[in-house]
Amino acid sequence: MVLIVIFKYENGIIYIMALNQQVMDSNYQRRLDIQNLRRIMTYGRPASSEMEKEWVNKYLYTPEMQAQGLYKDGFHYGRQAGEGEGNLIIKVGEGSKTLFSSHTDTVHRSGVIQNVIIDPTQEKLKFTTDSNQCLGGDDGTGVWLMLELIKAGVPGLYIFHRAEEVGGQGSSYIANSTPELIEGYDRAIAFDRKDDWSIITHQAGVRTCSDEFAEDLAKQLGMNHRADSTGSFTDTANYDTIIPECTNLSVGYHNAHSARENQEIDYLLKFRDALVNVDWENLVTARDPSIPEYSSYGYYGYGDRLLKPKRSVREKMDWGDWEDQNFERNRQKLEKEKEMAGQAEPEEPKDLITLEITDDADDPLDFLSKGVMQMTDDEYSLYEMLENGVISEGELRDMLIDGANYDVDYEEDMVESTLPEGFEDFFDDYDMKYPQVEKDYADYEDDDFEWDDWFQGQ
Numbered sequence: 084m085v086l087i088v089i090f091k092y093e094n095g096i097i098y099i100m101a102l103n104q105q106v107m108d109s110n111y112q113r114r115l116d117i118q119n120l121r122r123i124m125t126y127g128r129p130a131s132s133e134m135e136k137e138w139v140n141k142y143l144y145t146p147e148m149q150a151q152g153l154y155k156d157g158f159h160y161g162r163q164a165g166e167g168e169g170n171l172i173i174k175v176g177e178g179s180k181t182l183f184s185s186h187t188d189t190v191h192r193s194g195v196i197q198n199v200i201i202d203p204t205q206e207k208l209k210f211t212t213d214s215n216q217c218l219g220g221d222d223g224t225g226v227w228l229m230l231e232l233i234k235a236g237v238p239g240l241y242i243f244h245r246a247e248e249v250g251g252q253g254s255s256y257i258a259n260s261t262p263e264l265i266e267g268y269d270r271a272i273a274f275d276r277k278d279d280w281s282i283i284t285h286q287a288g289v290r291t292c293s294d295e296f297a298e299d300l301a302k303q304l305g306m307n308h309r310a311d312s313t314g315s316f317t318d319t320a321n322y323d324t325i326i327p328e329c330t331n332l333s334v335g336y337h338n339a340h341s342a343r344e345n346q347e348i349d350y351l352l353k354f355r356d357a358l359v360n361v362d363w364e365n366l367v368t369a370r371d372p373s374i375p376e377y378s379s380y381g382y383y384g385y386g387d388r389l390l391k392p393k394r395s396v397r398e399k400m401d402w403g404d405w406e407d408q409n410f411e412r413n414r415q416k417l418e419k420e421k422e423m424a425g426q427a428e429p430e431e432p433k434d435l436i437t438l439e440i441t442d443d444a445d446d447p448l449d450f451l452s453k454g455v456m457q458m459t460d461d462e463y464s465l466y467e468m469l470e471n472g473v474i475s476e477g478e479l480r481d482m483l484i485d486g487a488n489y490d491v492d493y494e495e496d497m498v499e500s501t502l503p504e505g506f507e508d509f510f511d512d513y514d515m516k517y518p519q520v521e522k523d524y525a526d527y528e529d530d531d532f533e534w535d536d537w538f539q540g541q
Contacts (some may be wrong), residue, residue, distance in 0.1 A: 116352055119230075120210065121199045123223040124346070127191030127216055130246045131160040134194025136168070139187055143226070143243065144171060151233075156264075158245055158256040170245055170253045172264070176238030181363040182265060182326065183232060183239050184254070184273040184318050185225030186247035190340050191216045201348070210346040218344040220336030222247065225274035228334065228355060235359045240268065244318045247275070254318035262325055269368045270296070270328040271319040277339050279350045280307060283314035283331040288392025288400075290376040291320055291329040293369035300330075300366055304357045308333070313382045313389070327370045375399070379406050380413065389414045448480055 122142075128135035144153065155169030171187070197214035212218045229241050246252035257264055265271070276283060282297040284290060290312075297310035319329040335347035335354065377400045381389040391397065391410055400406070451469070469476060 113352065116355075117201075117348060120224070120227050120346075120348070120351070123227055124199045124210060124212070124219045125196055127193070127195035127197055127214070127219055128187060128189045129191050129194060130188035130249045130252075131168075132194040135188055139171070143187070148173070156257070156261065158253050160246060160252070168245065170257060171243040173233065173241045174239075175233055175236065175241065179238035179240065179364060180267065180269040181239040182268045182271040182319075182322075183229050183241045184244060184271055185229050185242075185275060186222045186244040186253065186318060187226065188246060188248050189217065189219040189221065189223065190248050191219065207350075208348040210348065211344075212342075215342050217340050217342065218336070218346060220334070220344060220346040221277075221339045222275045224334040224336055224346055224351060228274045228351075228358065231355050232358060237359060237363070239363065240265070242318075247318050251316065251318050251321050254321040258321045258325065265322055265325055268326050270363070270366060271322050271326045271330070272363075273317045273319040273329075273331040274334050275317040276314065276331045276333045277336055278333045279335045279347060279354075280309060281311035281314070281331070281333040282308050283312075284310050285312040285378045285380075285382065286314040286316055286320040286323075286329075286331070287382055288378050288380075288396040289320070289323065290370070290378065291323040293328060293367070295367045295369040296328045297330065298367075300361070303361045303366070304354075306354065306357055312378050312380055315382050315390075324372050327368050327372050328366075379410065381410055389417060446480070448476060 126134060126138045128138050144155065151173060153171055153173040155171055158170050159168040195214060195216060197212045197216065199218070200211050200213060201208055202211070210218060210220070226243060229243065232239070233241060242254075242257070244251075244253035247254070282292070282300055284292045284294060284297050291314075294310050301308040301310070314331055317331045319326075319331060323329045335350040336344060337347075338344045377392065377396055379392065379400065379402070381391055383389060389410075392400070392402070397406075450465075465479060469479065
């Protein structure tokens, strides 16, 4: 055994500490993991933004990754074809029937380079940011996990999707235009779920994964995960009629899509190690993708409030008064359980928009004259709804005058009303809404870190 002896002299006393090489290597690897994660989350990458294109081409679509087989498919944002677009795809090994999924875009309001902070005084080490935007754990964490699995040589088809946050456009392109790419796979595993326990079996009320698969995977992970029927949406939902088991796994971020978003570090590192050791090819496959199945229970978006299944799902289920009443009973029961658990003031959910209106306000829509970076999170949510035609200015003004708090089925309306089949026209004016951000990337290069050394373990 090789021992490394460290001597420290302080106040007339010599301290001696002996560390073996294994401990030193473990500490160094932990530092490198944290640094790699931090580098990914430093970049806010709205879909189709120059920041996303820059990050993808500079840090993901590298010559080294291309040499290993990484390529881009034909997806592009609306009519804006060009460098930096296309889902990024790489196959590792031969004969695998496992697909791994993440996405390159985040919900930042604009392209940004942000501080990523760790507070060492907290009981759990977490990443946060002071940018007043989201951290980007959704889905920078998923990107990191997939790179780690690739580095470990875990066989599978790896897809880094584009445009997940604006309707799952990248995965929709694959499912509709190149389905042969994913045909024959038994399982699609997304790394894009909040919390630290979920194995998603339903997305927005539609079963995409069997309970048997979730139980088998939970057993292999050995981290107290369990089946969760309250998933909202990620790219694997678009593959549910082709691939039997389509799930989404908790990666340890919390308060997604908000300025309070944080990412657990220790959970994530342990989760990475567990994923590497899963026997993916021998997991149970039980769901028949040709037979649709629905849940009336509801799902959680990015807040903490149960939502009804999507309108299209309710129509397929012949949703009626009984389902409405049962859903409300379940929701009230959950709220009561939270209060009984000591959460008298639960975290305000994302889909409940609150705006303070003062008596002397000339117009409740005066906030629209602000720049988007000066808006509060709630003001920006309203602005985005107006921009995408979910609600008119007149309707919004009436709502705000009648009562400042109102409930909007925000996620469903945003997707279903603004993304018609094909999504051809959605991004025609995207550059006008999200102007390009010029940054001097050289200022952010660390002397002791080389992204291209990721796969050499440097």
